[in-house]
Amino acid sequence: MRPFFHPSIDDVQPEAILHALSDPNRAAIFVNIMRAGGIQTCSAVSALGDRVIPKSSLSNHFKVLREAGLIRSERHGVEMRNHPRFADVEARFPGLLPAIITAYASNVVEDSRETAE
Amino acid sequence: MRPFFHPSIDDVQPEAILHALSDPNRAAIFVNIMRAGGIQTCSAVSALGDRVIPKSSLSNHFKVLREAGLIRSERHGVEMRNHPRFADVEARFPGLLPAIITAYASNVVEDSRETAE
């Protein structure tokens, strides 16, 4: 188990952020980490809505978020704590994360309106 | 050659937009279409920077942008005209496209600064 790689904020690329968040599961994980007072373990996040995500897939999702520069992961005892790198990313690409998060959030409302009838 | 599919703006999903624009080539194509007074043919766009994109790949890039709801394509004689659906998308996901375009634009500056030394 080699130590995690966290890119310096200057090396963070917009395409990596868009790619990471273009998967709705990963976007949901990221939003979850943002909401959870800024910290979340991997397993706490593993049941997203109805669907259970296998832990190997989860591990990979966290890796993609980490390498895109969106989160920082550190081991605390047996568990992993994940922090959003919101301020960093916001300073480098102002407005990007809020716009993406808002877009997903507004979309959920309309999804449920659609499926409600 | 079947007619093009353009999703209704209500069916446009944030993940499709992020996925479409997570490819730097496609993002550059989209920006190019936005800049070109709102219209651009496919071939006018085919030389992006240094790299030549094969036309089958280009055709696919336009398809991805179209199906993500980002552009509208219509045939005029022998050529294709592509219009950005900026106002539509902006109304549905306010701030999303400007933030993405700005992120890529600011990144280019820093890329060239890096490679200049």
Next chain:
DNA sequence: TCAATAGTTCATAGTTTCCGAACTATTGAA
């Protein structure tokens, strides 16, 4: 020392993307 917990890594099946080659559609001559 051992079991439990939390996650990573590996192997592989399935999916997506890229691009050359062949094809289609439209126009403007000869």
Next chain:
DNA sequence: TTCAATAGTTCGGAAACTATGAACTATTGA
């Protein structure tokens, strides 16, 4: 009309990427 040129689409197979079960690693607490 037919033909060549232009502008793109579609097809097919190789390469790249993604998901997940199974095996593994690391840490803790009994």
